[in-house]
Amino acid sequence: MALIRKRRLTDQQKRRIEKQHKSRQEELDTSNDLEGLVVQHYGRQLEVQALTIPNPHPEKPIVATGEPEPFWKPIELGSVWRCHTRTNLELLVTGDKVKWQADPNTGLGIITAIHPRTSLLTRPDRYHKVKPVAANVSLIVIVFAVLPEPAPTLIDRYLVACNDADIPALLVLNKTDLLKDDDHLLKLVQEYRNLGYEVMLTQSDGDLTELKQRLENETVAFVGQSGVGKSSLINSIVPEALQKTNIISENSALGQHTTTSTRLIKIGENSALIDSPGIREFGLWHLDLEKIDAGFPEISDVLGHCQYRNCTHTHEKKCALKQAVEENKILARRLTSYLRLIDEITEAQQKS
Ligand SMILES: Nc1nc2c(ncn2[C@@H]2O[C@H](COP(=O)(O)OP(=O)(O)O)[C@@H](O)[C@H]2O)c(=O)[nH]1
Ligand SMILES: [Mg+2]
Ligand SMILES: [Zn+2]
Numbered sequence: 001m002a003l004i005r006k007r008r009l010t011d012q013q014k015r016r017i018e019k020q021h022k023s024r025q026e027e028l029d030t031s032n033d034l035e036g037l038v039v040q041h042y043g044r045q046l047e048v049q050a051l052t053i054p055n056p057h058p059e060k061p062i063v064a065t066g067e068p069e070p071f072w073k074p075i076e077l078g079s080v081w082r083c084h085t086r087t088n089l090e091l092l093v094t095g096d097k098v099k100w101q102a103d104p105n106t107g108l109g110i111i112t113a114i115h116p117r118t119s120l121l122t123r124p125d126r127y128h129k130v131k132p133v134a135a136n137v138s139l140i141v142i143v144f145a146v147l148p149e150p151a152p153t154l155i156d157r158y159l160v161a162c163n164d165a166d167i168p169a170l171l172v173l174n175k176t177d178l179l180k181d182d183d184h185l186l187k188l189v190q191e192y193r194n195l196g197y198e199v200m201l202t203q204s205d206g207d208l209t210e211l212k213q214r215l216e217n218e219t220v221a222f223v224g225q226s227g228v229g230k231s232s233l234i235n236s237i238v239p240e241a242l243q244k245t246n247i248i249s250e251n252s253a254l255g256q257h258t259t260t261s262t263r264l265i266k267i268g269e270n271s272a273l274i275d276s277p278g279i280r281e282f283g284l285w286h287l288d289l290e291k292i293d294a295g296f297p298e299i300s301d302v303l304g305h306c307q308y309r310n311c312t313h314t315h316e317k318k319c320a321l322k323q324a325v326e327e328n329k330i331l332a333r334r335l336t337s338y339l340r341l342i343d344e345i346t347e348a349q350q351k352s
Pocket of ligand 2: 231
């Protein structure tokens with residue numbers, strides 16, 4: 001008995017000492033690490049952009065005259081490096097801010113640590129596991145357009161997803177060149193503004209100064225139905241991004257994607273755009289029932305005030321939500337949206 005206890009203690013001590021040793025080692029190893037930004041990831045392959053450079057910079061090996069020049073990649077600000085990660089790190093994604101080390105002799109880097117994330121966009125993989133897609137997105141631009149005619153339920157759905165990801169949303173009505181005077185869409189714009197959402201009106205080849213200013217200091221993701229002009233807008237804002245526009249037979253229609261990578265594109269000095277097929281599908285993934293309520297703040301305010309606790313807000317005579325609609329406190333359209341989303345999710349849950 002005593003023996004066992006003694007051995008257990010020793011094991012524990014050993015582990016503790018090892019742990020202390022390891023963390024001290026890591027501290028030592030990482031004290032000269034560089035700061036970096038993950039600008040692209042394909043599965044476990046990562047590309048990191050150097051945000052700082054070592055001081056002093058490692059010196060290029062000198063070779064005797066006549067000898068071939070060895071490989072050498074200087075560590076420059078903004079240079080992009082293919083990197084591995086330390087095995088103890090969680091799965092990293094585009095947008096992650098990291099600590100890393102560069103090896104000029106190989107042109108490869110190793111990521112040693114990850115900085116805390118301010119946000120994380122995820123999506124289910126084909127095995128229904130949650131996969132991270134992009135980190136540190138600070139603004140989601142929901143693009144809709146005069147044509148194709150927007151489905152307000154879809155916009156509401158995006159808003160629910162943004163709220164769930166805890167990322168502010170900016171609504172952008174694009175293709176305003178196609179707006180008619182007195183267009184019903186202007187009413188829709190006003191409705192969202194009344195609900196407290198930020199809405200901008202744009203035309204892809206028009207003056208985008210206001211939008212560009214709004215994107216300053218943000219890491220942005222553009223979402224929205226196909227054909228609304230996301231790629232066109234992105235091309236106008238960051239011509240370097242070179243988005244393909246208007247390819248109707250885009251592979252995604254067949255459930256495939258031309259690329260599975262998620263990349264980060266700088267917009268000027270302090271802003272960035274993160275783009276990937278996964279992000280384009282943002283908001284269309286499965287949502288949880290309890291997240292719907294939170295995405296409709298004006299409805300959440302009234303929920304719980306119905307006569308019946310299990311009120312379906314449809315046929316009941318004394319329903320607080322329906323009453324709020326009659327009193328113009330809630331838009332009938334928003335209640336319809338809300339109930340449709342609830343229905344959809346309840347149905348999906350019954351199936352699985
Ligand atoms: N009239 C008009 N057409 C636009 C505008 N922006 C984009 N388009 C057109 O709408 C179509 C779809 O644009 P695209 O950028 O590919 O949309 P995405 O699917 O959201 O990326 C293309 O034919 C564009 O030329 C705009 O502001 N006004
Ligand atoms: Mg596009
Ligand atoms: Zn009710």
